[in-house]
Amino acid sequence: MTRGDDAGLRARWGRIGRCAACSAVLALAFGSGAWQGQPVLSAETAVRITAGEFFFAPREVAASPGAVTVVVRNEGAIEHNVVLAGTGGKSVAEVAVIEPGQTAEIKTAIHEGTYTIYCSLPGHREAGMVATLTVR
C-alpha cells in the first residue's frame, strides 16, 4: 500500500485515534482525569459504557439515529479497545487502544439498526466484552 492509498483510507474512516488531526480531540477524550471531568455531551447523543476484565457494562444501550458519541472508560487493569460494528460485522468506527484508567470516545453518525460494540483484543470478545447498541 502506498501513502496515497492510505490517505484515501484515512479519509473514509472518521475515527478518533486514526490520524494526527485527531490528536487534539484525543487529548480531550483520553487521560487519567476523573470520569466526571470528561467533555460534556448532550444526553440525547451520548452512550456511556464501562470496560473491564472481561465485560462491557451495560450490555444493552440505546440511542437515536444521527450523531452519536460512544464514551468508553477502561476501569480494568489491562488494555482494552472498542469497535462499533454494524450488520454483518463491518466496523463503523473504533479506538485501537484504551489504556487502564483512560476514557475514549467514538463520534459517528449512524442509522437505525442494531450495532455491536466489542473489544477486538485477542480473546476479549469471547470472554464477554460485547454489548449491543440499538438505534431507533
Add this chain to the structure above:
Amino acid sequence: MHREDHLDEHLYEQARADEFVWRRARALGTSRRRFLQMLAGAGVAAISGVALPPRPARAAPAGDLVLKPTPPEFFYDFGSNKEMRWEGMYTRGYVVPNELFFVRDHSRTARIEASTWRLRVEGSGVARPREFSYAEILAMPSVSVIRFVECAGNGRSFFEALYGKRAQGTQWKLGAIGVAEWTGVRLREVLERCEVRRTARDVMPEGLDELKVRRPMPIGKALADDTLLVYAMNGETLPPDHGFPVRVLVPGWVGVANVKWVGKIEVSEEPLYSPWNTESYVLIGPDYAPAPPAKGPALTFQAVKSAFELPWEAHVPVGPSLLRGRSWSGQGRISRVEVSLDRGISWQPARLREPNIPQAWVRWDLDWDARPGTYSLRARAADDKGHTQPAGVPFNEQGYLYGAVVGHPVTAQ
C-alpha cells in the same frame, strides 16, 4: 494431503479451510456458499459452535498481573505486558536472562500448582486419550533447544509512524522478543504415548489462563523435533510469567502459538479453529483477503527483524563506538545484516558473531565514528531462505508482522 505438505503453510491453510467449510455446510444441510454467507454475519459462536455464557463483571487489581519484578530500567510497562528495553542486552550474552525476558500475558499470569496440574491429551486424533502429571512429564526424555519466542505484534507501534493510524493492541517497539534455552519433552513423545493416529490433522494446545488461549497447529509442526512441552528456561524451572508448570514451544511461529500454562491438548482428525486463528492473530486489511472461516490469513511464521542494542532515542558520545544489535527470522538462519548510518542512502555490512542459530538470532556489530548530529540508524537482515526486510509492510488492523526496516533515533553529542 501428505504430512510433509503440512509444513507448507499456504497449502495447508487453504486445504484445512476448504475442508472445514465443506464439513460445516454439510452438517447444517446447506450449501458451501450459504454457509460462507452465514459466517460473514456471525461471530465467535459460529466458529466454536457454542453459545458463550456471560462472565461475571470483575476488575483485576493492577498489582498482580505479572509476578516477577519488571523495573523501568529494563522494561516498558504495558500493564500485563512488559517490553524488554534493548539497551539492557548490550552487555549480555546470547540468551536473554529470565529476569529480562519480555512478558506477554493476554490477561494475567496464571498461578498453577504443579502438584495438582494435569495435562489432558484428547480428541479424535489419538487412540488413547490420557492425562500426564508434572512428574510424568519430567520423567520423560529431555531435550534442550535455543529458540526465540516473539509476540506477533512486536514492532506494532511503527505502523502508526508509517501510516498515521494506530493498529489495535499493545504498542510495542521491538522488545517483545527473547531468546532462551528451552528444556522439556518433545510434543511428539507425548502424542505417541497417546497413540496418535496417522489420520491426525491438527493439534491445539489450550492454556489454563483466564482466557483459555488456544490455537491449532498442523500435525507436521506438532511432530517436529524442536516442538516441545517446556518445563525449564535457561536452566531454571520455568517461571510463572513464562508458563509454569509447562508451556508449548513452537519454533519460528508467532508467540501466541507457544501456549503458556498448557492444560489440554486436542488432537483432531478434522481441521480445528478457535477465535485465536479466526478473529485474532490473522491479517486483516486492504491488502489481505478474508480466508473463511477466518477473517484473514492466519499467522504462522515470524518475519525477519533487526534491532539495535541502544535506548530508544539514544544519546551517544561523539567519537569511536561499537554499535551492536541482533537480527532474527522465523524461517531460517540470518545470512546477512547491513546497517545504514545515513537514513538508508548507503548500507554497509555488519559483522555477524557466532553462534547464529536458526529461529533464534544472530548478534552483530559495526564500528561507528560518530560525528555530532541526529541520526536515524537502520539495520536490515536477510535469512538463508531469501526473506528480507522491506522498506514498508502493508497495514493490518491488528498490527502483526512488522518486518520493515525501522529507523532508530540517535543523537551524537
